[in-house]
Amino acid sequence: xxxxxxxxxxxxxxxxxxxxxxxxxxxxxxxxxxxxxxxxxxxxxxxxxxxxxxxxxxxxxxxxxxxxxxxxxxxxxxxxxxxxxxxxxxxxxxxxxxxxxxxxxxxxxxxxxxxxxxxxxxxxxxxxxxxxxxxxxxxxxxxxxxxxxxxxxxxxxxxxxxxxxxxxxxxxxxxxxxxxxxxxxxxxxxxxxxxxxxxx
Amino acid sequence: xxxxxxxxxxxxxxxxxxxxxxxxxxxxxxxxxxxxxxxxxxxxxxxxxxxxxxxxxxxxxxxxxxxxxxxxxxxxxxxxxxxxxxxxxxxxxxxxxxxxxxxxxxxxxxxxxxxxxxxxxxxxxxxxxxxxxxxxxxxxxxxxxxxxxxxxxxxxxxxxxxxxxxxx
Numbered sequence: 368x369x370x371x372x373x374x375x376x377x378x379x380x381x382x383x384x385x386x387x388x389x390x391x392x393x394x395x396x397x398x399x400x401x402x403x404x405x406x407x408x409x410x411x412x413x414x415x416x417x418x419x420x421x422x423x424x425x426x427x428x429x430x431x432x433x434x435x436x437x438x439x440x441x442x443x444x445x446x447x448x449x450x451x452x453x454x455x456x457x458x459x460x461x462x463x464x465x466x467x468x469x470x471x472x473x474x475x476x477x478x479x480x481x482x483x484x485x486x487x488x489x490x491x492x493x494x495x496x497x498x499x500x501x502x503x504x505x506x507x508x509x510x511x512x513x514x515x516x517x518x519x520x521x522x523x524x525x526x527x528x529x530x531x532x533x534x535x536x537x538x539x540x541x542x543x544x545x546x547x548x549x550x551x552x553x554x555x556x557x558x559x560x561x562x563x564x565x566x567x
Numbered sequence: 568x569x570x571x572x573x574x575x576x577x578x579x580x581x582x583x584x585x586x587x588x589x590x591x592x593x594x595x596x597x598x599x600x601x602x603x604x605x606x607x608x609x610x611x612x613x614x615x616x617x618x619x620x621x622x623x624x625x626x627x628x629x630x631x632x633x634x635x636x637x638x639x640x641x642x643x644x645x646x647x648x649x650x651x652x653x654x655x656x657x658x659x660x661x662x663x664x665x666x667x668x669x670x671x672x673x674x675x676x677x678x679x680x681x682x683x684x685x686x687x688x689x690x691x692x693x694x695x696x697x698x699x700x701x702x703x704x705x706x707x708x709x710x711x712x713x714x715x716x717x718x719x720x721x722x723x724x725x726x727x728x729x730x731x732x733x734x735x
Contacts, residue, residue, distance in 0.1 A: 371665045371688065378666045435695055436665060469692045469700035470663035 369553060372433045373516075376403040379473050380536045391472040394477040396427070399428030404429045408440065408477050412520065413485045417512030418446070425480070428475065437467035442508060445519040445545070447512040447552060449498035454549070458483075459493035496553045504555060511552045537565070641694055648706070650676040650686050657683075663701050664688035680704040 380403070383396045408425035412418030423444045430436045440544025441462055442456035450459045462471060462479055492498030501508045514530050516522035533556060537547035542565055552559040653669040661668050662685045669675060674686035682701045684692075689700065697706045 375664075375666050435692055466703070468698070468703055469688075472666075 369431070372429065372431070373403065375434055376429065376473075380406075382472065383474050383477075392478065392481070394474065394481060396473060396477070406438075406472070406473070410477055410481050410484070412516060412522070413481055417509050418448075418516050418520070418522075419482050420523040421516035423484075423520050425477075434469045434471075437463050437471075438473065438476065439463070440480070445515060446484075446526055447515040448484065449487040449492045449494060449501045450483055451493055451497075453494050453497055453552070454489075457493060457503075459491060500552075500555065507555055509557070515548070515552070518544075533561075537561065538553060548562055588639065638694060641697065644697070644707070645690055645693060648676055650674055659683045662688055664692060678704075678706055680706075 371419070380396060380398060383394070393413075395405040397409070397411040399405040399407055406427040406429065407446065408427050410423045412423060412426065414420035421444075423442060423446060426441050426443050428439045430438065441458055442451055445453065447453055451457070454550045458480065461478060462468075470492075487501060489498040491509060497508070500511070506545060510527055510530070512525050513522070513524050517524055518525060530551070533551055534544060534547045537551070538544055540562070542550075546565070547561075549557070550561045550564055554564060587618065642669040651674075653671055653673045653675045655671050657669070657675075659669065659675070659682075662683050663682070666687050667685075669685070675683050676689050677683045678699045680699045680702050682699050683734070686698065692700050698704060699706060
């Protein structure tokens, strides 16, 4: 890693760590290795969204050409969002690709991702299934995203007993909980279709 | 593709050296046709492989040439962007790329959008993307307008000193 990159990252880490607005914005970073190439980001789910109350972790990898190339950022907490892959956590965000600018920082990247959680852009989706549900069945999308927040991001909303019941039925058939939630979510919580999908 | 050929040949050679060789006469047809087919096949495959390698190398060289031409073009454009040595009385104070404060004596480049950076830092960025790292304003198009603004200024100076040149 170049000197510019190391210098900048040290300053950026200080910026995020010492910034007093953290308690307000709910973004945080954690350094995983000494040469600062792997960093863990945390974003608190924004209020008034299905992600409220959850804590979302992100993997941040710093490339050698940083800050001339963007960091690669993906969710490691599973999240139900049109612009994030529900399988891999890959994020579709322009500033992480062609709209990257050398003056952007880890802090602005995390704030942008938080803004994306507030206002999804289903017309430029990463996960087509989630985006379709977001556009066609907004209520189902909202309750599914809330269920995922509760299950994977330690959310605090009361559990949706209807959804939990269907997950339990699949679990009784020997399906792992994570897979059960994923397949049910992709099939708009239709238990029959989910069962056919898994066992055919 | 290149990797499977040696194993094929190795396999044939091994077969030849086995004690089964004695039975060669009975299997004559097999042992004659098989290596032939392999040889024919392999020369054809080799040709394909060589063509592929040549084509790949040519594409790489062409790509390098284009890259080099692009870099040279950018280097030429960089010369037109104003740069100066930083002085304490200048308004800007931090380079947004390396996030380090400007020190007196360092080379600073001023982009047409009025953002300034260390020359070393911003030149590396401009090689990748000809936009301002802070506001993403394209540098290409604004260079011209800033140059014309500069020219206008000098024109005005001329007109104020020599009234006759204003007619032009």
